[in-house]
Amino acid sequence: MATQLQQAKAGHLTDAMRQVARREGLSPETIQKEVAAGRLVIPANPIHLAGALVPTGIGRAVSTKINANIGCSSVRSDIDGEIEKMNIAIEAGADAVMDLSTGGDLDEIRRRLLAECPVPFGTVPIYEVIVGRDVEQIDCDTILKVVEKQAAQGVDFFTIHAGILREHLELLDRRVCGIVSRGGALLAKWMTHHNRQNPMYELFDDLCAIMREHDVCFSLGDGLRPGCGADATDEPQLAELRTLGELTQRAQDNGCQVMVEGPGHVPFDQIQYNMEIQQEICRGAPFYVLGPLVTDIAPGYDHITSAIGGTAAAYYGASFLCYVTPREHLGLPDLNDVRQGVVACKIAAHAADVARRFPGAAEKDRALSAARAQLDWKKHLDSAIDPKTARMMYEEACAHSRISAQPTRDDYCTMCGKAWCSVRINKELKDARNAKL
């Protein structure tokens, strides 16, 4: 079966392209053209597509998408808990999920999650390769077998850390935080131990063959992404990015869809450059960024530092934002952290879509604000990105101020009371002006 990329290049419109076009309010031809150019991916493994998946497009031509990471670890492992996290993430607005499990029964976790997952589903196969063995024991056969198996299970995109090369490791000495990518660190350890090149790089054409066969989309991992602001935009990062640019081309030439992963921790003033250089080097392939976090000093609040960076990133060139939860750097997220992370990331994606004038984005803001100006609380709260939380806060305020939470009866807001309500005064002024006309 041909991949979405191969079909687009051949001038064929697939069902998945048509569905993406409908969801985005664009013509199917636009979607096809963007996929053919490598600027848009539709991570849709036919096996998953035959099951729960509703296809989603990722690229600059469509709305900005967000991903939520979930997964069991050796530290904490509970399949039902991860399914609950996945469902909460999707309910809160995640457009994709990645299963980063490193503990428990990985096959069973993946099978259960995939069966229920309506959005593109990604994994990092190197994690499974490493589980149960020391990293030095990794061999090429095992890598290909694991990748093949997960592809056959229906995974839609794989993070493949093929861009971190042996020669890059010498560049790391000046770094404050070295390698913070788990996959990158593990492969660096393997390369150092064996004094050989990254096996994911050596196997790249074999990996392409498997991923083309199952139309699994590449998500080229950035094993050398900066782990703190001081390491941002440094030579190791850029050297790996240049390799990722070559691999993007090779994978596309092999008929595979490709996204490219990016930083990480990046001060606000460096975000524009980081987005533009990736778009140039990878010739418009969708950029999938983790954050970026605009400061290091806010553990406990990194959903906020990454929402700041994510907005700038998606405005300047990223297509896909990976959420960061409040518990990043400190521990594994619980259900509430997952929700907080998704909402913050969704805010960033939407704010960027408003700023880049993506059709329909600003209209959502206008609709909510028009309801707000009309003191139409029901519509106001229903239009919120998280109506449940907004309604809860509103009802608490009503209880405190002893006014009715019955939306149709309110003619003032819960912040200032009636006499002080600027919104109410505005309505009076507008009525007065209209009466004069």
Place this chain on the structure above:
Amino acid sequence: MATQLQQAKAGHLTDAMRQVARREGLSPETIQKEVAAGRLVIPANPIHLAGALVPTGIGRAVSTKINANIGCSSVRSDIDGEIEKMNIAIEAGADAVMDLSTGGDLDEIRRRLLAECPVPFGTVPIYEVIVGRDVEQIDCDTILKVVEKQAAQGVDFFTIHAGILREHLELLDRRVCGIVSRGGALLAKWMTHHNRQNPMYELFDDLCAIMREHDVCFSLGDGLRPGCGADATDEPQLAELRTLGELTQRAQDNGCQVMVEGPGHVPFDQIQYNMEIQQEICRGAPFYVLGPLVTDIAPGYDHITSAIGGTAAAYYGASFLCYVTPREHLGLPDLNDVRQGVVACKIAAHAADVARRFPGAAEKDRALSAARAQLDWKKHLDSAIDPKTARMMYEEACAHSRISAQPTRDDYCTMCGKAWCSVRINKELKDARNAKL
């Protein structure tokens, strides 16, 4: 007694300038020069300065500052609760507070707060003018009396909505949200009722005389700030800004220190222009912005939407960020909302300082990240913007993963467990590289 501006212009170095210089790591002469040029203010009423106040500078030459609004309303009123809010705000990092009380015993609230307040303290005198009377009954005598009384109490800065003019009101018909500033809406109502010019504008020279006498800093209010993205950067907003530019000059010519207030709701792509146009029109007078909120659709999360906008604003030209709490638009903040709002705003201010390469800002990030890379959990958590929250999350993770929270004994992080810890692998790799040398 001469104001800080008058003294700076006369070439005098005040104690307040020296203290600000020391706190910012700048020379006293730099502070004096910036104050003289009107680009830096030190809101320090001599009465408050003789009491609890530690002087703070606000302007582009110094680090970005943040303000927390507190205050009783007719809806909720409790002096002790507001004092607790003030203390929590300051503990969390607020550089200034504004008392926006509109209910309860206003004089007593202000007196109690001022007595304990170590940071610049601002009010909006028009609120007290209106309490207990209909807005139509406001007269010039009452305005001047209230302003004089609050100045004599020691308030450091006043929001004065003198820039919203009668002729601006005709420009509002296209707006989705009209006037959302409380002060702006009340004055618009007065102007419409009396068919007369804004009394704050008419009284401007009298106000200057009082504020010069007590060295109360102007915070020229933006009564026409946009209340939604659709209204951003529109003609009413810009018309008022031009008036604010004139008033800035007039106040400075009268010997008064001046800040200028700004939006509000501004899509991310319009923030740079908004900052630059204010700096141009107001000739570098410190810009004090509320947010800006980069999207309207996130009630319940507007501390995040405003942290995104605040970072961009402070990067492109603002000097002073007013916090927004999660409960904005929905109700009055409780203690936890105050803390969340301050921390989010502090993140924005710091991220902007890192991005504009303000001396010392990036060093804080580097110090935390170096501790993180060393798995020095104590230093890592102590360096956090909110150490208490970071430590709590870390300890929860330790409890879940059954590892010791005793920082000195950990050699891996709480997210991935020992075998998977990229930070630990990095340390090993670095040791191996060093051993080879």
